[in-house]
Amino acid sequence: MSSEEFHRIRRLPPYVFAEVNSAKAKARAAAEDIIDLGMGNPDSPTPPHIVAKLVETIADPRSHRYSTSRGIPGLRRAQANYYERRFGVKLDPETEVIATLGSKEGLANLAAAITSPGDTILVPNPSYPIHQFGFIIAGASVRSIPAHPGEDMLRAIDRAVRHSVPKPTALIVNFPSNPTAYMADLDFYKELVALAKKTEIFIISDLAYGEIYFDGNPPPSVLQVEGAKDIAVEFTSMSKTYSMAGWRMGFGVGNPRLIKALTRMKSYLDYGAFTPIQVASVAALNGPQDCVEDMRTLYRERRDILIKGLHAAGWDVPSPNGSMFAWAPIPPKYAHMGSLEFSKLLMAKARVAVAPGIGFGEYGDGHVRIALVENAQRLRQAVRNIKTFFAADNGGPVEPEEPVK
Secondary structure: OOHHHOHHHHOOOOOHHHHHHHHHHHHHHOOOOOEEOOOOOOOOOOOHHHHHHHHHHHOOHHHHOOOOOOOOHHHHHHHHHHHHHHHOOOOOOOOOEEEEOHHHHHHHHHHHHHOOOOOEEEEEOOOOHHHHHHHHHOOOEEEEEOOOOOHHHHHHHHHHHHHOOOOOOEEEEOOOOOOOOOOOOHHHHHHHHHHHHHHOOEEEEEOOOOOOEOOOOOOOOHHHOOOHHHOEEEEEEHHHHOOOHHHOOEEEEEOHHHHHHHHHHHHHHOOOOOHHHHHHHHHHHHOOOHHHHHHHHHHHHHHHHHHHHHHHOOOOOOOOOEOOEEEEEOOHHHHHHOHHHHHHHHHHHHOEEOEEHHHHOHHHOOEEEEEOOOOHHHHHHHHHHHHHHHHHHOOOOOOOOOOOO
């Protein structure tokens, strides 16, 4: 029996990114220098004071015992304090906060906890894969809605509630968005919460990129809306904020009923993150936050280098105001290829790896996602390579390259 014969596996399409990863591996095996802007994998080191707390705690033999699946009390209090400090939102650490193994695990296990086979879930398209596939694995059907926060999304939600059978039970939102970098403001969340209450559906917000913003006001939390905790839960992550992606530490906060369901589910599945990781996460949340501003500055500088360089190469890519990604429309000449073939072409001809938009949903196929995960020098080299490829492929002379500043 092949794995494809298992029911839940049959519901998962082939992993689009695997094709790009395979091409990247072959190129590197052939000693080609591939600049990898595909995966959103932070390249900066975790701040030293967080690592120091981990090392200190690991030295205590008691910290190697089983932990608790919902997170140690000090960590849940630290997350509650962060929400009050950052958003002005008060949370009860006992009933409205849970620690998760990264936000991805929390989203997937919440989906398993609250989903019955045949349920309808509303998910923006394009969006991060776990937003839809967490629910698909749990047996739900997904109905796509527009990804941009605005009237089109609100109208689509209202229409879906009126015409879907069964009526949707939950809605996913993610701002700043992966992959689109779209941002939402508090006025949008007020309309969203009012609509969700009126139609009696849950809001599940993914705020993993809430601390990565560049221009204008910091991204809000949906929980800032009065009464949002009645119907909303929100996931955050240490991965991007503190360059702790491999540590797998995140949180779910908000509606006590949903948090209780996730707590019950996790109590059967895990014993929580390794205790030293949780203690170090407390040090991150309660300690100096200069490192967060430094991270934000780093991504802003990289964004400016990338966008300026791509514009100089003739590729009109919008400048993101948040997240660690640029959502790049495929240049008109290559639009007919679709995002997967264009991604493979970019790797073959420019030696730059990006993520094909089709991997985030069918409505992402006109774009590729470019991650700000290489240093300034490598980003400048990437845009030089792309400019050279475009110039050669358009039949014009390839002029000597000036460094992109």
